[in-house]
Amino acid sequence: MNIVEQIVSGDIRATARLLRDIDDEIPSARDILRELYPHTGNAFVIGFTGSPGVGKSALVDQLTTYYRKAGKTIGILAVDPTSPFTGGALLGDRIRMQRHFMDSGVFIRSLATRGHFGGLSKSTGDMVNVLDAAGKEVIIIETVGVGQDEVEIVNSAHTTVLVTVPGMGDDIQAIKAGTMEIGDIFVVNKADRDGSRKTARELMNLVELGAKKRNGDDWEPQILETEATTPKGIGRLYEVIEQHRNYLLTANAERWRQILQRRAKIHLVGTLKDQALRMLIERIEAHGDYLDEMVRKIVEKESDPYTIAQQIIDRELSWGRQTADGAAEPLAK
């Protein structure tokens, strides 16, 4: 069996290895992703996002138990931050998920952001496709602990759950733009703490004001209170996630189509950017210390970054004028 057949048949080692190769940008991973793509499109993708320490990992752990009882296989991608100074990372989301370690129906992978902003790692989209092709029926993405503006999860997940806790700030926080807009479901976790009802009420106001704002989306976001460790309210969370899934699959097929299109478009543009940038950097590096020389010019004000960037693009990338073997050829329409 080759690696593609191994992954499609659910081989854990093969799947784990490809995920690593994708993260490390090993070129052969792209060939494998290409062949896996026809096997994707069956998984339901749930995103969990929220500030650090609100209980995302614990909720993912509890929800996984519910989905396992329903007989679904699960893939979990849990993102933690990379150090901006050393490039190292301490990935600790698994600590809350220990009881699933020996369940062959649950595959957990810890990811580091590796300098990517937006709440996910750069390779999360590709990794969802791999777990999808490996037959995982439900894929749960847990973002890095986010602040106010990391909203990339909505482009990867079908259903987005925004997790908060009581006392995270006054009621103005709830009407700010950014992460507070992206939830299909809002969870107030640690609901045993003071102020849980108040936080839930503020979220209700937010939802009532803005529920119909998203183009073609008439899902009314739900607000739930949970205690992930006891666990209270998880059954309800499971039901509401399933309601949202049914809403997308049956009640609003147009919305489902929009989500698929948006995901595909963002994935394509991201892949294109990545490959173009990599090509460009490789070609620049082939010129030895060219880049250092350009940096010197900018620092000493002999030139500026705008001029030099344009020069590099003009020289290295002659879009549409050259094919790989050097023959002139216009871009096909």
Added chain:
Amino acid sequence: MEKGRKIRILVAKPGLDGHDRGARVIARAFRDAGFEVIYTGCHQTPEQIVSTAIQEDVDLIGLSILSGAHTYSFPRIMELLKENNAEDISVIGGGIFPLEDIPKLKQIGIKELFEPGAKLKDITDWVNTNIKPRAGVVLQR
């Protein structure tokens, strides 16, 4: 090392001992050395450790143990790695080991053992010298 490869390490505490200060310190030192560290907390069975190592595709498992149960858990982990065709994952240990156990542990394939007093820098240097991430998977047609 292939360009862009990052060393991934599982720091695990097998068995019943709950003294995880050492494991946390070493996890932090590995982070600061630029590695990606997966830390799973205390009370792990050998089965959980090996399953995690495979799912996370780590290059190295670092076992922290103070309870004396290394005579059971270390051989069991080596056995499970073999059963799962994952012998390419290296294993090291840190903690308290009776001197006479050290050669026995090395004989079953534990690459190195670090005892109390080992310097963090010596441990991270050891990793940089001895651990080489595997090559990329290639699609056979």
